[in-house]
Amino acid sequence: NAGVMQNPRHLVRRRGQEARLRCSPMKGHSHVYWYRQLPEEGLKFMVYLQKENIIDESGMPKERFSAEFPKEGPSILRIQQVVRGDSAAYFCASTWGGTDTQYFGPGTRLTVL
Amino acid sequence: TQLLEQSPQFLSIQEGENLTVYCNSSSVFSSLQWYRQEPGEGPVLLVTGVTGGEVKKLKRLTFHFGDARKDSSLHITAAQPGDTGLYLCAGQETSGSRLTFGEGTQLTVNP
Numbered sequence: 001n002a003g004v005m006q007n008p009r010h011l012v013r014r015r016g017q018e019a020r021l022r023c024s025p026m027k028g029h030s031h032v033y034w035y036r037q038l039p040e041e042g043l044k045f046m047v048y049l050q051k052e053n054i055i056d057e058s059g060m061p062k063e064r065f066s067a068e069f070p071k072e073g074p075s076i077l078r079i080q081q082v083v084r085g086d087s088a089a090y091f092c093a094s095t096w097g098g099t100d101t102q103y104f105g106p107g108t109r110l111t112v113l
Numbered sequence: 114t115q116l117l118e119q120s121p122q123f124l125s126i127q128e129g130e131n132l133t134v135y136c137n138s139s140s141v142f143s144s145l146q147w148y149r150q151e152p153g154e155g156p157v158l159l160v161t162g163v164t165g166g167e168v169k170k171l172k173r174l175t176f177h178f179g180d181a182r183k184d185s186s187l188h189i190t191a192a193q194p195g196d197t198g199l200y201l202c203a204g205q206e207t208s209g210s211r212l213t214f215g216e217g218t219q220l221t222v223n224p
Contacts, residue, residue, distance in 0.1 A: 004155075033211060043156070043201065045211040056211060091155050095209070101146070102212060104155035 003027065004094050004105035005074075012111045019079040019086070021108045025094030031055075032075040033102060034067060037089040049075060050097070082112045116140070117202055117215035125221040130192055134218040136202030137184045143207050145178055145185045150199040150217075159187070192222045 003026035013019050025032050034046040048056040049069035060067070064082075069075040079086055089109050093102035120135045136145070144163045148156035160169055162178030162185065169176040175188040185202055199219050203212040 006155075031209070035212075035214075042216045043203075043212075043214040045213070048211055059211070093212075097209060101158060101161055103158065104148075106153075106155045109153075 004092065004103050006090075006092055006105035006108050008108060009106060010109050010111070012113060013082050014113050015083055016081050019082050019110055021077040021079075021090050021110070022074040023077070023092035023094075023105060024074040025092075026096075026103055029094035029096045029103075031095045031097045032069050033093045033095075034075075034077050035091045035093065037091065037107075039088070043091065046077070079110075082110075084112045086110060087112045117204055117213055119200075119202055119215035119218050121218060122216070123219050123221075125223065126192055128193060128222055128224050130222075131188065131190045132192055132220070133186055133188045134200050134220070135184070135186050136215055138204065139183065140204070140206075141182045142204035142213075143182070144205045145182070146203045146205075146212070147176065147185070147187050148201045148203060149196075150201060151197075156201055156203075192220075194222045194224050196220060197222050 005024040007022050030051050033048050035043045037043045045059040047060050047067045052071050064080045066078045089107045091104050091107045093104045095102050117138045146161045147159045150156045160176040165182045166180045167178040173190045177186045199217045201217045202215045
């Protein structure tokens with residue numbers, strides 16, 4: 001997973017606050033995927049983005065969650081009005097688009113108090 | 114919804130032993146990948162298969178992708194304590210699409 005950067009690595013929020021998670025893909029990669037790993041559960045797909053476009057958001061909760069991948073800068077996963085059930089590890093992965101291999105970042109561990 | 118079932122869920126062995134972990138599905142995948150995840154870190158890719166019946170040997174790892182592209186196995190010879198971790202299989206329905214993960218096999222290799 002060398003090269004995919006995520007920050008912050010740990011994030012603590014109180015219920016009702018906003019959480020912003022950042023993902024910088026590997027150099028040359030223009031495709032980003034976000035996954036969530038709840039405690040004692042496997043990784044679940046959330047959203048797939050290319051530069052300035054959302055390709056597949058079928059795994060995103062309908063409310064409070066949004067994602068973007070602007071032309072310049074990192075991809076952002078935004079969670080509004082966080083609840084305790086949002087506590088999880090959030091991972092992003094990147095590819096250059098022409099391969100099946102997704103390279104993962106180290107994750108952001110969100111704790112909602 | 115595509116599901117991947119991994120077995121066993123937990124495996125504890127002694128250093129030097131061999132082991133095999135399995136990944137099965139009723140769905141067909143265009144590719145199947147194995148990752149290892151250590152606590153507090155992201156999954157690290159071990160191997161990818163894209164052809165039914167494919168066998169790949171990488172040092173102490175032997176990967177097999179089933180003929181029907183529905184199942185896979187990962188065999189590790191002469192396990193070492195550094196192999197300890199959560200082994201995840203993940204499939205892609207089509208190239209470039211999202212990964213569907215299994216629940217993982219937690220492997221512990223005791224010195």
